[in-house]
Amino acid sequence: MRASLYVHVPVCLKKCDYCDFFSIPLADFPANASREGRFNPFVRAIHREIGARARRFSVSAWNTLYIGGGTPSLLDPTAIYELASPLTPGTEESTIEANPEDITGEWLDACQAAGIGRLSLGMQSLRDETLNAIGRRGSAASNRSALGLVKKRWRGSVSVDFISGLPGQTRESLLADLREALSFNVDHVSLYSLTIGEGTPLEAHIRAGKFAIPGNPSLPDEEEAAAAWISGRDFLENRGYAQYEVSNFAKPGRESRHNETYWRLESYIGVGPGATGTIAKGDEAIRITNRENVERWLNDPENAAEEETIPRESCILESILMGMRMKKGVDRGRFMARYGVDFADLVPKTIRDWTSKGLCVLDGESVALTKEGLLVLNRFLVDCAAEL
Numbered sequence: 538m539r540a541s542l543y544v545h546v547p548v549c550l551k552k553c554d555y556c557d558f559f560s561i562p563l564a565d566f567p568a569n570a571s572r573e574g575r576f577n578p579f580v581r582a583i584h585r586e587i588g589a590r591a592r593r594f595s596v597s598a599w600n601t602l603y604i605g606g607g608t609p610s611l612l613d614p615t616a617i618y619e620l621a622s623p624l625t626p627g628t629e630e631s632t633i634e635a636n637p638e639d640i641t642g643e644w645l646d647a648c649q650a651a652g653i654g655r656l657s658l659g660m661q662s663l664r665d666e667t668l669n670a671i672g673r674r675g676s677a678a679s680n681r682s683a684l685g686l687v688k689k690r691w692r693g694s695v696s697v698d699f700i701s702g703l704p705g706q707t708r709e710s711l712l713a714d715l716r717e718a719l720s721f722n723v724d725h726v727s728l729y730s731l732t733i734g735e736g737t738p739l740e741a742h743i744r745a746g747k748f749a750i751p752g753n754p755s756l757p758d759e760e761e762a763a764a765a766w767i768s769g770r771d772f773l774e775n776r777g778y779a780q781y782e783v784s785n786f787a788k789p790g791r792e793s794r795h796n797e798t799y800w801r802l803e804s805y806i807g808v809g810p811g812a813t814g815t816i817a818k819g820d821e822a823i824r825i826t827n828r829e830n831v832e833r834w835l836n837d838p839e840n841a842a843e844e845e846t847i848p849r850e851s852c853i854l855e856s857i858l859m860g861m862r863m864k865k866g867v868d869r870g871r872f873m874a875r876y877g878v879d880f881a882d883l884v885p886k887t888i889r890d891w892t893s894k895g896l897c898v899l900d901g902e903s904v905a906l907t908k909e910g911l912l913v914l915n916r917f918l919v920d921c922a923a924e925l
Contacts, residue, residue, distance in 0.1 A: 540594070542599045543605065543805055543808070543814065544809055545827075546606040546612060547561060547606060547811055548560055548561060550562070550611065551674045555700075559829045576613065579835065582834065583838070586841070588839075599627065601628055602625060602653075603633075608634075608635075613644075621651035625654075631654055632655040635656060635658055635659070640687065649693065654693040655696065658687070658696065662677075662680075663718070666705045667706050671703060671739065695724055697727070700730070701728060701731065701769055702731035708768050711768070725793065726773055728785075728786065781865070797863070801856075802856045807827070808827070808838075810828070815847070819875070820852060820853075827841045866904050867880050869903055884924045884925065888904060895907060
């Protein structure tokens with residue numbers, strides 16, 4: 538079988554205040570991986586785990602590759618090449634995430650030599666006040682410098698991430714950020730709404746009233762943040778970046794094929810500490826989750842995962858939760874082939890109610906939310922879950 542591959546690089550110089558993904562500080566990376574060539578043991582362990590997972594699930598080739606984190610751009614050029622070059626041949630798409638402040642010409646060259654064709658830059662904002670408020674270690678200057686270097690040196694596709702609803706951000710400043718990013722001819726934009734993760738430093742700052750103190754950047758209220766995000770959506774679409782998922786916009790043909798694997802609940806393997814994978818097995822699935830322990834994983838990467846079977850009912854719900862994120866919605870034929878039932882027959886009342894409000898479209902091929910419906914996706918999903 539073929540599957541997609543996600544490689545998790547669980548290391549950061551400094552964790553952002555809003556982040557709740559698993560990673561550890563570079564200074565805490567195990568001693569045997571912290572000398573000159575410090576990532577060599579990590580790269581070897583990644584390949585050991587990939588081999589074990591491929592054998593376990595009879596994976597013969599990779600559809601897509603995504604190297605994320607954490608901060609993959611902390612890997613030196615040699616480590617990047619040794620990690621990616623055996624994995625990219627035959628893939629439809631290969632992506633690596635990067636923090637703008639880490640990027641050098643040598644690092645970009647190593648990525649390209651390894652066969653990586655898509656670069657995802659975590660910008661978040663082009664305003665120092667906003668970046669500082671959320672604990673980003675980069676700056677507006679380093680973001681701009683990276684965009685300029687990538688435009689001159691990178692031959693592949695470029696995606697940039699921005700967040701709406703950040704402290705100190707206004708509708709006007711968000712649009713100015715997007716306008717400037719688009720001037721570098723990027724192919725893809727992810728525009729996320731700020732999520733306050735439980736247990737994150739950002740949540741602690743909010744509880745402590747940090748953003749209500751005079752002189753500090755203010756946190757927009759929900760209405761302001763939503764209005765800013767909608768303005769950003771309209772701005773992107775008016776400039777040829779079509780919304781194809783709740784938070785993602787792309788030029789034609791530049792959509793993230795790897796992320797579509799998640800949204801369609803297709804098979805993918807996740808490797809590295811804290812990574813998760815899902816293997817489709819008929820109307821069920823196998824979920825593979827690695828423990829969030831870097832040292833134990835380095836010592837025995839082949840046996841660092843726990844497996845569980847996801848039953849049919851849970852897979853159906855996940856297929857709806859993920860599939861309805863896409864603008865084209867859930868493919869009824871694909872759903873029928875996998876589960877032996879038409880999605881439209883599972884939640885007829887929800888679809889009928891939402892269609893009557895102009896928020897959902899049902900046709901012979903799919904069930905999809907309209908542009909306005911996607912703004913209230915969570916309400917639709919709650920209705921579906923209640924009817925199932």
